[in-house]
Amino acid sequence: MASNSFGKIFRITTWGESHGKAVGVVIDGCPAGLNISEEEINQQLALRAPGKNPFTSPRNEEDRAEIYSGVFEGKTTGAPISIIIPNKDADSSKYESIKDLLRPGHANYTYLKKYGIFDHRGGGRASARETACRVAAGAIAKKFLEKEGIFLLAYIKEIGNIQATVDHSKLQQNPQLISQNILFCPDERATKEMIAKIEAARNAQDSLGGVVELLIDNHLAGLGDPIYEKMEANLAAAMMSIPASKGFEMGAGFMAASMSGAAHNDAFVCQGNEIRTSTNHAGGTLGGITNGMPLIARIAFKPTSSIMKPQETVDKKGEPATLQFPEGSRHDPCVAIRAVPVVEAMAALVIADSLLFNRCCCLER
Numbered sequence: 001m002a003s004n005s006f007g008k009i010f011r012i013t014t015w016g017e018s019h020g021k022a023v024g025v026v027i028d029g030c031p032a033g034l035n036i037s038e039e040e041i042n043q044q045l046a047l048r049a050p051g052k053n054p055f056t057s058p059r060n061e062e063d064r065a066e067i068y069s070g071v072f073e074g075k076t077t078g079a080p081i082s083i084i085i086p087n088k089d090a091d092s093s094k095y096e097s098i099k100d101l102l103r104p105g106h107a108n109y110t111y112l113k114k115y116g117i118f119d120h121r122g123g124g125r126a127s128a129r130e131t132a133c134r135v136a137a138g139a140i141a142k143k144f145l146e147k148e149g150i151f152l153l154a155y156i157k158e159i160g161n162i163q164a165t166v167d168h169s170k171l172q173q174n175p176q177l178i179s180q181n182i183l184f185c186p187d188e189r190a191t192k193e194m195i196a197k198i199e200a201a202r203n204a205q206d207s208l209g210g211v212v213e214l215l216i217d218n219h220l221a222g223l224g225d226p227i228y229e230k231m232e233a234n235l236a237a238a239m240m241s242i243p244a245s246k247g248f249e250m251g252a253g254f255m256a257a258s259m260s261g262a263a264h265n266d267a268f269v270c271q272g273n274e275i276r277t278s279t280n281h282a283g284g285t286l287g288g289i290t291n292g293m294p295l296i297a298r299i300a301f302k303p304t305s306s307i308m309k310p311q312e313t314v315d316k317k318g319e320p321a322t323l324q325f326p327e328g329s330r331h332d333p334c335v336a337i338r339a340v341p342v343v344e345a346m347a348a349l350v351i352a353d354s355l356l357f358n359r360c361c362c363l364e365r
């Protein structure tokens with residue numbers, strides 16, 4: 001199985017399955033001299049972990065990252081950083097009765113077709129457990145971004161057709177509005193309505209999708225490289241690699257298709273010493289390179305595929321069957337919520353990589 005790595009200079013390789021002994025990540029290319037502790041990584045992992053609130057799955061994986069290499073006396077040394085996260089709450093028994101059934105919305109059919117073998121326990125390599133490794137690596141990338149003065153966060157923008165209203169300047173002053181909210185949504189009114197929708201879906205043995213919005217404010221023009229390393233291309237690849245992601249857009253995104261050129265073009269204006277644009281329909285990039293305006297992207301997540309409602313399917317031999325998850329099975333009613341820290345981590349990895357790319361783009365500026 002190839003393709004377990006992401007990034008060019010700041011490069012991660014993840015390994016492990018959801019019901020194996022552990023999952024882990026090796027980070028290559030992280031500059032030396034960055035302060036990092038296991039505690040900081042574990043704080044990020046706690047945001048992604050299931051069982052933290054009633055709107056994520058009650059699985060109680062206690063994620064504790066251990067740094068095995070690349071960090072000495074609290075600082076990165078420039079050597080490969082290896083992080084291991086043991087799997088402590090892997091209950092495989094729930095999968096026994098359904099192990100021969102093709103699960104709608106899941107990867108077991110396509111993995112079986114491609115590899116001829118599938119680790120049915122929790123989804124094996126296709127499981128979102130792998131995203132814990134991305135969050136651990138992202139915690140280190142975030143430290144690098146912090147050093148460079150780059151502000152980055154993600155939050156729930158929409159669940160069950162309820163849209164959050166978000167004031168970006170308020171959020172920049174008070175990012176805790178996200179971490180303190182049970183759904184990672186910085187709009188109290190929308191949160192209440194979203195909770196009602198999630199509860200209704202769960203009572204109906206069903207699930208919901210959602211949209212995560214990403215905001216990166218760098219005031220730094222010049223990140224991202226033409227042609228195949230365009231900022232939006234790399235962000236799209238990062239986001240679309242997250243399990244259950246189904247759509248990506250920046251700025252006006254798909255709305256741009258129904259706008260006129262005059263309405264869509266962002267006019268350049270001079271603000272103090274900086275050149276900015278009066279609107280931000282482009283979402284912060286032109287020609288694949290950041291223009292100094294906030295990078296704004298939205299990622300659509302499909303509704304959780306594992307639902308308690310019985311579903312018609314077939315078994316591995318193609319015989320009709322009914323998929324019924326056993327009582328007590330543990331799944332997220334809306335995966336978009338736990339995807340928020342994963343979106344932040346992947347975005348941080350893309351930006352860290354592009355910062356390092358920039359160190360070799362021209363001799364003098």
Ligand SMILES: Cc1cc2nc3c(=O)[nH]c(=O)nc-3n(C[C@H](O)[C@H](O)[C@H](O)COP(=O)(O)O)c2cc1C
Pocket residue numbers: 057105106107123126127128131242243244245302304305306307330331332335338339342
């Ligand atoms: C953080 C996170 C948690 C997830 N938890 C679940 C879950 O509890 N149940 C489920 O059916 N899918 C869950 N998923 C999504 C599946 O992993 C994913 O839909 C499946 O592997 C098929 O891949 P695809 O949707 O990318 O095609 C989760 C995704 C993320 C990002």
